[in-house]
Amino acid sequence: MSSLQPSDLAPGLLLGEGVQFGEGVELGGNVVIHSGTRIGNFCVIGDSAVVGKPPMLGQHSTASSDQPPPATLAEDAVVCPGAVIGAGAEIGTAAVIGDQAQIRERARIGAESVVGRGSAVDNDVTVGNRVKIQSNCYVTAGAVVEDDAFLGPGVMLTNDDTMGRHAAGDSPDGPILRRACRVGGGAVVLPGVEIGEEAVIGAGAVVLHDVSARKVMVGVPARELRDVGDEELLERWR
Amino acid sequence: MSSLQPSDLAPGLLLGEGVQFGEGVELGGNVVIHSGTRIGNFCVIGDSAVVGKPPMLGQHSTASSDQPPPATLAEDAVVCPGAVIGAGAEIGTAAVIGDQAQIRERARIGAESVVGRGSAVDNDVTVGNRVKIQSNCYVTAGAVVEDDAFLGPGVMLTNDDTMGRHAAGDSPDGPILRRACRVGGGAVVLPGVEIGEEAVIGAGAVVLHDVSARKVMVGVPARELRDVGDEELLERWR
Amino acid sequence: MSSLQPSDLAPGLLLGEGVQFGEGVELGGNVVIHSGTRIGNFCVIGDSAVVGKPPMLGQHSTASSDQPPPATLAEDAVVCPGAVIGAGAEIGTAAVIGDQAQIRERARIGAESVVGRGSAVDNDVTVGNRVKIQSNCYVTAGAVVEDDAFLGPGVMLTNDDTMGRHAAGDSPDGPILRRACRVGGGAVVLPGVEIGEEAVIGAGAVVLHDVSARKVMVGVPARELRDVGDEELLERWR
Numbered sequence: 033m034s035s036l037q038p039s040d041l042a043p044g045l046l047l048g049e050g051v052q053f054g055e056g057v058e059l060g061g062n063v064v065i066h067s068g069t070r071i072g073n074f075c076v077i078g079d080s081a082v083v084g085k086p087p088m089l090g091q092h093s094t095a096s097s098d099q100p101p102p103a104t105l106a107e108d109a110v111v112c113p114g115a116v117i118g119a120g121a122e123i124g125t126a127a128v129i130g131d132q133a134q135i136r137e138r139a140r141i142g143a144e145s146v147v148g149r150g151s152a153v154d155n156d157v158t159v160g161n162r163v164k165i166q167s168n169c170y171v172t173a174g175a176v177v178e179d180d181a182f183l184g185p186g187v188m189l190t191n192d193d194t195m196g197r198h199a200a201g202d203s204p205d206g207p208i209l210r211r212a213c214r215v216g217g218g219a220v221v222l223p224g225v226e227i228g229e230e231a232v233i234g235a236g237a238v239v240l241h242d243v244s245a246r247k248v249m250v251g252v253p254a255r256e257l258r259d260v261g262d263e264e265l266l267e268r269w270r
Numbered sequence: 271m272s273s274l275q276p277s278d279l280a281p282g283l284l285l286g287e288g289v290q291f292g293e294g295v296e297l298g299g300n301v302v303i304h305s306g307t308r309i310g311n312f313c314v315i316g317d318s319a320v321v322g323k324p325p326m327l328g329q330h331s332t333a334s335s336d337q338p339p340p341a342t343l344a345e346d347a348v349v350c351p352g353a354v355i356g357a358g359a360e361i362g363t364a365a366v367i368g369d370q371a372q373i374r375e376r377a378r379i380g381a382e383s384v385v386g387r388g389s390a391v392d393n394d395v396t397v398g399n400r401v402k403i404q405s406n407c408y409v410t411a412g413a414v415v416e417d418d419a420f421l422g423p424g425v426m427l428t429n430d431d432t433m434g435r436h437a438a439g440d441s442p443d444g445p446i447l448r449r450a451c452r453v454g455g456g457a458v459v460l461p462g463v464e465i466g467e468e469a470v471i472g473a474g475a476v477v478l479h480d481v482s483a484r485k486v487m488v489g490v491p492a493r494e495l496r497d498v499g500d501e502e503l504l505e506r507w508r
Numbered sequence: 509m510s511s512l513q514p515s516d517l518a519p520g521l522l523l524g525e526g527v528q529f530g531e532g533v534e535l536g537g538n539v540v541i542h543s544g545t546r547i548g549n550f551c552v553i554g555d556s557a558v559v560g561k562p563p564m565l566g567q568h569s570t571a572s573s574d575q576p577p578p579a580t581l582a583e584d585a586v587v588c589p590g591a592v593i594g595a596g597a598e599i600g601t602a603a604v605i606g607d608q609a610q611i612r613e614r615a616r617i618g619a620e621s622v623v624g625r626g627s628a629v630d631n632d633v634t635v636g637n638r639v640k641i642q643s644n645c646y647v648t649a650g651a652v653v654e655d656d657a658f659l660g661p662g663v664m665l666t667n668d669d670t671m672g673r674h675a676a677g678d679s680p681d682g683p684i685l686r687r688a689c690r691v692g693g694g695a696v697v698l699p700g701v702e703i704g705e706e707a708v709i710g711a712g713a714v715v716l717h718d719v720s721a722r723k724v725m726v727g728v729p730a731r732e733l734r735d736v737g738d739e740e741l742l743e744r745w746r
Contacts, residue, residue: 085554132388149372281514282512406628452672473664
């Protein structure tokens with residue numbers, strides 16, 4: 033962290049070494065950008081945001097302690113005030129990272145996706161294109177979120193059935209959210225669960241088992257309610 | 271954002287143009303206050319808070335992209351460290367915005383209300399007077415929260431039954447929380463639901479349908495348990 | 509707050525009076541450290557973190573308004589970017605406070621414990637050693653979290669059955685989480701509930717009543733499923 037230096041490019045800006053800026057980048061106040069970060073054309077970074085944060089792992093963390101590459105923001109990406117973007121994260125074209133959100137090291141956020149205010153995407157997670165993650169969600173390590181998925185506010189994905197009592201080398205067992213599935217606000221998804229394409233999980237549901245494509249599931253534990261109708265499919269709405 | 275300039279009024283302070291300060295305002299370190307913000311007498315703004323943030327919308331956001339007016343903090347308002355207050359937000363007399371909370375553009379927070387640490391109030395929402403929103407809540411766009419309502423920690427309000435598959439111009443269908451209702455921790459409220467005056471929602475409930483005044487509802491889905499007794503009414507407790 | 513002054517020790521650093529640093533402390537950019545804070549050897553404090561924040565209470569807060577002592581970070585403690593640590597908080601040896609987390613005044617976090625990203629620990633709470641609190645949790649005032657407890661993402665602890673309608677002097681009635689219990693993601697724990705040693709609460713459960721040691725509870729409301737087997741006990745896994 034010692035390589036940060038004040039910069040005249042914006043008020044209160046602190047820059048690491050070798051940060052690359054595209055054209056037309058807008059920076060708020062008191063932004064911190066760590067060494068090597070690459071910022072594409074017309075990106076916007078809000079006040080007090082931190083980009084390219086090196087990992088600060090606990091002694092027992094299961095995340096990789098390899099030094100990640102720099103963070104990358106593609107063209108037109110927006111990072112809102114107070115957000116923290118880890119080293120090695122890749123933020124896609126025109127993606128929006130909301131106020132006070134967190135993207136951990138090596139996570140990839142696809143083009144035109146939105147990570148809502150106060151939400152977190154864990155290390156090494158891949159989020160597809162045009163995904164909408166609303167406010168206060170947690171996308172856990174090992175999860176996959178495919179294109180056009182929708183997560184309502186406060187969705188919690190989990191990745192460890194043992195809650196910490198597993199062999200040291202075990203990989204996190206994050207849920208798989210397939211293309212264009214929709215998960216309602218406050219829903220909880222158990223480790224390793226796969227939610228099929230165009231499936232719907234009702235608000236507040238707790239999903240214990242895999243969900244087939246186009247099924248609508250509700251309740252605690254989640255049970256099948258009906259199928260998603262043709263008129264609800266994504267292809268009708270874009 | 272380029273109009274921010276360092277100011278000697280407080281350490282690390284960045285100010286936009288034409289910010290108005292009342293008497294006796296206290297400012298923490300590294301605060302950012304955007305152009306035109308009006309700060310009332312005896313307000314307190316904590317470290318690293320951002321006040322009057324211009325909208326930074328995604329390309330597909332349904333929030334209004336009209337340029338909002340400046341933010342306003344009434345007398346004795348408190349904005350805690352790391353909070354982000356949007357442009358056009360109106361923070362009422364002696365209201366408290368907790369650490370790392372977010373108030374979006376044009377939201378109004380009534381007098382003596384508290385928005386807890388890490389909670390978010392969306393654009394254009396009106397929150398009444400003496401409302402208590404505890405930690406990690408999400409008050410969604412289109413919601414109304416009347417005077418003296420109470421939201422326990424982690425309450426999630428939702429506003430879109432289609433989860434993104436609706437006509438472009440549709441308004442958000444946020445819940446209505448009537449005067450002095452109480453919503454327990456971790457509860458989820460479905461789009462458009464009205465919770466009546468002095469009604470109570472149990473912790474962890476999922477509320478699918480309107481709730482009449484003074485009813486106590488619990489469970490998933492929420493079902494009626496009993497009525498609120500006279501001895502529990504707000505008038506007995508203030 | 510007026511005692512903060514710029515310091516050359518790190519870029520953008522603001523220091524109160526009499527802050528004590530051990531050897532080998534690493535500081536990120538734009539950090540704020542309030543008067544009297546004691547920082548142990550080899551601590552790491554990330555960008556835009558705030559340490560030793562004085563209380564900023566609302567007019568009706570039930571938290572003590574006594575001026576707390578300074579904050580203390582023991583050796584090897586890590587405070588990540590955007591975290592806010594209150595005055596009088598005690599962060600234990602090698603504990604990690606995640607990005608954008610909050611530790612309120614006088615809370616104690618034990619050695620080697622982790623408070624996850626975006627989680628909050630309320631004023632005066634005691635968290636034991638080797639506790640793992642994952643992301644977006646809320647540990648309410650009056651709670652006790654004993655050694656080796658595990659809280660999955662989004663766990664909400666509550667402390668007030670009346671939701672604000674009690675006599676002014678009443679103490680908060682936070683849950684008691686006994687040694688090595690595990691609480692699944694998205695679970696909600698009602699006020700005053702005691703969760704026994706080595707008990708397990710399933711993801712998304714709502715816990716209304718005390719849970720005996722080594723019981724596994726699931727559902728809404730939580731009901732007994734089975735006992736925790738000998739092979740699952742913590743002593744087997746460390």
